[in-house]
Each structure stands twice: as structure tokens, then as C-alpha cells.
Amino acid sequence: MKVAGRTTAITPFYAMEVLKAANERAAQGNNVLHMEVGEPAGGAPAAVLQAAKEALENGQGLGYTEALGVPALRQAISDHYKTTGNLDVDPGHVVVTTGSSGGFLLAFLAAFDAGDRVALASPGYPAYRNIMAALGIEAVDLASDIGDRFQPTPALLDAAIEQGGKLAGLLIASPANPTGTMLDHDALKALVDYCRARDIRIISDEVYHGITYGAPAETIVALDDQAIAVNSFSKYFAMTGWRLGWMVLPDDLVRPIERLAQNLFISPPTLSQLAAVAAFDAEPELDAKVAAYARNREMLLRELPKVGFDKLAPADGAFYIFADVRHLTNDSADFCKRMLAETGVAATPGIDFDPNRGHAYIRFSFAGAYDDMVKAVACLKDWMK
Secondary structure: OOOHHHHHHOOOOHHHHHHHHHHHHHHHHOOEOOOOOOOOOOOOOOHHHHHHHHHHHHHOEEEEEEEEOHHHHHHHHHHHHHHHHHHOOOOOHEEEEOOOHHHHHHHHHHHHOOOEEEEEEEEEEEEHHHHHHHHHHEEEEEEOOOHHHHOHHHHHHHHHHHHHHHOOOEEEEEEOOOOOOOOHHHHHHHHHHHHOOOOEEEEOOOOOOOEEOOOOOOHHHHOOOOOOOEEEOOOOOHHHHHHHHHEEEEEHHHHHHHHHHHHHOOOOOOOHHHHHHHHHHHHHHHHHHHHHHHHHHHHHHHHHHHOOOEEEOEEEEEEEEEEEEOOOOOHHHHHHHHHHHHHOOOEEHHHHHOOOOOOEEEEEEOOOHHHHHHHHHHHHHHHHH
């Protein structure tokens, strides 16, 4: 029987492949220290769990909602922008989605046609290019490096246009996965000015906003009313399995995305939406999680170079350390496989994030417990000897 040709363009999500191998190892009774997936330790805030319990006890959370999300949550998200950035965001331009993944799918479908070229920094989150590939959109890799802080620049965009022609879009991420690097105000403004002058739509991945270790991340909402901001309850709000995200849209995309959402998803998960309203009242608990990530980060940035991982991207935000390992291996997939088998430390090979240069990099996630990070460093120290 026929299998759709578009599936051949979709590469595995290697972080999940590593997680699967790590779980198989654990099922056999062997030790595993998880540094492969970006999942906050400890789960959702207590207020979210209580709100979910009350919704179920009150007979809520079982039916469909409006396709764009329950009004109370859309208003809470709008209020969040006012509280955190003094920004006036119309709740009518807020769209609740089935995870940020659902947001990216809707954004790509609404903003671009098959055959359009959309630029993105490489290394970058693999699902971007794989969703684009499934939709027939050409993902144009911008081969950024440490000198660019692994972020897009106008010069890289110029080169992409000169080589392949007009761009319809630019996807940015700040803080970025896998590098943790951020765009400061001037760099972000330069990209906005460049794209507005050339009619290039910006989609901004802001799922790691709230998890920074210096200056806070700046939202595209403050700079470009034609851009799409995509955020999530999975990272700062620690609600990974609740599958809930949101978008802030320009006026011309609200109704097109509503029609798409009605047909693709009906509505986001109802119980998750009702519970998520309470997430915005859990800031002290959530900021304590960020403080724990900061402790993990400080320890790893100090100790990993002693182990031999001494070429690290600036980890400005998120909870990842991206390590250049070309002095250790030319095959990051094999390196990570051996590291898991011989130490129990699970990390993600760079081929997940950069199809051309990822063989020389690996990503460590420090979203887990501090004691596990300490144990992982000890195991790696023995192994690298």
C-alpha cells in the first residue's frame, strides 16, 4: 500500500530516540541520568493541579471549547504580557493551541504556501524544519556559528537570498534550543527592520521566555505587529504533558488560523486550558524552578570543562548546554550511544539540530534534579579518563 512521499523528508527526533534507549536501559535495571530531553523536573505547579481537580469535581473540562481557546485563558495570557512587559495585547489576538507544536503547524499553514522559503538558524529545534518539510515549505538553513551566537543575522539572510531567492519568512528563537543563546534588543530590532523592509514574516519561538540567567528575553510582540509569537506552557510553566501553548497574532491571521484550528484540532485540551489559568498565579513556585536550573547551569559550566567539554555555547537562557565535541569525536550519534551504554548519561547528538554540522556537537539538558547533574558529571569524569 502507498506511503506518502512527504514522510521520507521527515527525520527522527533524536532526543526522543535517546529517551527511548534510556528507558529501555532503565527497564533492564541499569542506571540512567537523563540529560537528553528538555522536561522541567517536578511537574506542574500546585495551583494548576488544584485547578484541574476543581474543574473535574465541578463537572468541567470534558467538552469542547472555542477553537481559539477559553476566553478566561486568553485574557490571562493578555494580562501576562501587561504584567511582564507592560504590553497591551488584545485577547482577541491570542490563540490557545495544542502545545507550541500545534502553534507552529497553524502558523506555517496560515502564513506560507507550499514552495515558500523560510529561513532559520542552524543549529535549531528539529521540528521546525520537519513540520515545514511535511507542508512542502523549504526550510533555509542559516549556518550560524559561535561568532553569531548561533543566531540569524542580516548578513546570513543576505547570503540566503543571494543564493536561493526571496524569503517568505524567518523563524527566530530566543532563548534558542539547543544553544540557549539569546538575541539582545539591538540584534532583534535589526532583524525586524530587515524583514519589514523585505516583506518577510517573522515567527518568534518564545517557549523559553521566563528561563533566563541575566537580562530577560524580549518578545517580538513589542517590536513587530506583523510577526507571530509562539509560546508554551511546557517550559517555564512546567506543564509538558498538558499539551498547551499559545500564539499572539497579527490581525490578518486571526480568522485564517481560527478556520484552520476548527478543522485540525476542534479545540485545545479543555481540562488543560481551565487549569492553566491558575499558572499565572504560581510565579514564586515557577521562579524557584528557574533558580534550580540556574544552580545546575552554574555547576555544569564550571565542571564540564574540567571533564573535557570545554567548547560551550553561551547558555543565556533555556536549560541546555551545547558542546562542541569535534576534539573528541566526528560522530556525535555514536558518541552519545556509547556514553549512554557505558555511563548511563543520556544526552542528545547534535545531528538532531544541525543536519550538516551536528556530528561535531552534543546537547546536555540541565532541566533535571541537581543531584542527578552532579552524578552525571562524576560518571563522565571517570569515563573520559
